[in-house]
Structures are given as C-alpha cells and as structure tokens.
Amino acid sequence: MAESRTPVEVVARAARATDLADLDAYVADCFACPRLVDWREEVARTKRAAFRDQEYWGRPVPGFGDPAARIAILGLAPAAHGGNRTGRIFTGDRSGDVLFAALHRAGLANQPTSVAADDGLALRETRIFAAVRCAPPDNKPTPGERDTCAPWLHREVELIRPTLRVVVALGAFAWAAWWPALRAGYGVPPPSPRPSFGHGAHWSGTAGPELLGCYHVSQQNTFTGRLTPEMLDDVFARAKLLAGVD
C-alpha cells in the first residue's frame, strides 16, 4: 500500500479507494501532516505511564463500525492515549467509555465498553469516524490539517452514502466539517447562512442525511455535567427515529 505524504496524494488515494477496507488501509498509511505525524509518533514513543508496557498504534485511525450504517457519528480526532494507542476510534479513553455506554443503551453496540481493537465490540447500523484522523496536540488540529485530512472523510461518506440517513456531529468542529463532506458526498452546497452548532441542533436538506448536533463526549463536558447520559440517550433515540432504526 502506497504512503500518502502530500495533500495531493491524499486526494488521489482517497479517490482511488473502492471500498471501506481499501480506504482504511490508505488512511493508516498517511503521513501528509508533518506536525501530526511527529506528535502521534512522539506520543507512541513516550507513552503514558499507565500504558508503558503497551505497543501504541501511533498512526492515523480509520473509521469503525457497520459498513452499511444508517447512522454516522462524526468526531473531531483520535485521542493521544486512546485511538492513537489502540488503533480504534474512541477506544481506550474516557470519552469512548461515555460514548459506547450510550450506544449500548441505545442498542447500537453489542457491549458498553471499548478498550482494545480486539475486544469484540461490534456496532449495529452505526459507523464512527473523525474529521481529522491523527491525534493532534491539545486536541486542536489546524485549519490546514483539517483541510488536508478532509478527503478521507469525504470518501468515507461517499462509500456509505447508499445507507446513510443521519449524521451525529460531536461538537462544533465536527459540525463545521460536515458541510464540505455534504458537498463532496452528495453534491449538495452547504446552506447559507450555515446553521449554528448546538446540542440538539437539527438540520435537514433536500438531499443527504439529516444532521444532529451533540456536545462532544469529552471529559470536560461529561465531568462537568454539561453533557449527561440522559442527553446522549435523547440524541441517539432521535437519530434512530430519523434513520428508521429499530
């Protein structure tokens, strides 16, 4: 599998991916953002003390879940010691603990925990991916890194387009990243003015999936009570209703 080392190569390889397995392999071999490549590899080298005996993934983290998903959950980027360690999105960190517990309560995951890539977790009717596929310092990718990574997201949306009905955007960054994906995946121009992000915000257009806003499952939100389990349950109940998932 060829490595992607420039934004032009990301565009070319994303377009060449014929299915999700193909795309995931291309994503995992991406080196197009020098700052993020340095960071993901440094974190994988230095590790957190609690994980010092583990081999970190230290690469971009592909999407995960049902290839025929009707619901997509769009996050910001992998966590340095979560997805960047385990190789699976929202796996091995506190954000994932909250998210997968909620997906399990909603009947969209077969287990409430997500601790390792081989832990048996399976999603039903749901796929999870991030707007940026490498862990960024301070969880803050630059606009340039967001744009360089966008073709991976856009191609993933195109590949699940036949079944996709609802996108749940976790946070304002993901909400903003959705509009270019809508254009790329469905040929739909973003609405003008663009709807503001908010928890419970809902947008639907003439084509493409409906969009729901949800506060990010970050510790900052869940520890402070800004986002509660009940609020997450409401979002996923609504997503299921809109997507026609039992």
Ligand code: SF4
């Ligand atoms: S953030 Fe995206 S484009 Fe940049 S190196 Fe990672 S996978 Fe590649």
